[in-house]
Amino acid sequence: MAKKVQGYIEIDKERCKGCELCVVACPKDIIRMSKDVNAKGYHYAEFFNPEPCVGCADCAVVCPDGVITVYRARIEV
């Protein structure tokens, strides 16, 4: 059993304005813009692959609207 640092982010898609800054900021390229739109008509950010996420919080730090919540834990795999 090995331990690894696993991150996970939650995006409040209704508050997201679709600026794409988190997509550029993510060092693991695991955020993309959705094909759907939210109630305001923006293509919101979507977290599509949790496995490589280390919870660095870069996406949340650059988000102008503060829609991203970051979790990080050491888990056994």
Added chain:
Amino acid sequence: MELTADKIKELVVKPENKVYTKTPLLTDKTLSYCPGCGHGVAHRILMELVEEMGLENDTIGIAPVGCSVLAYEFMNVDMQEAAHGRAPALATAIKRLWPNKFVFSYQGDGDLAAIGGNETLHTCNRGENITIIFINNGIYGMTGGQMAPTTIPGMRTSTSPYGRDVQMMGYPLKMTEIVAMLPGTYYVSRQAVYSAKHVRKAKKAIKKAIEAQLEGKGTSFVEIVSNCNSGWKMTPVKANQWLEENMLDYYHLGDIKVDGKLVKEIV
């Protein structure tokens, strides 16, 4: 064990594993700024610091006129709205009446460098014990992208469609360097918020500025070079690239004055 997305969510998403979320000192109102605007990040790092330093009950902020005119709607601390450019004057009065409060003014470049240039210089020269946060995006964003005193040479705006011609329109005003020359300022720094690394650096600089005020040392002044993607007519990602490639050649990042002493040659 195969890690599926649902399994990871189940293992990791717990309140004790939360490492970053929006501070409660920002209200739940949707920010009135355009998508990708640096104002949102600047609001957030300032309010995070107020929360981390335990100042939420002892903070009075001054909102300016400009895009951030509604800052009092978003910052969940005591706020006052100043007349255009007069935020440092109002901050002076509040700080003198409430010397134990943390008083900051939050101003854009049109407010601080154009109409409020006079107030800013005199407040810094008197060494009022306040903190000024200056958001510089080189344009009048709110009124439709006109040329500001801080517009860099050659930059296209709606009132300089062929680019700023310094022979006719003059040179950009480097307010931060000017106030660093004044004896009243104690801490002066220029930061940016276009990448995660720079946001974290800017947060450290604002922390130093808050500490300087709490120690009663004099005016602390932090400029944040920001983007204005709708004024610059670019996407947010392009605007940040443009900022890095063009604005920073003119507005050099880093501390300019620390502990009342110039630490950088002013050019």
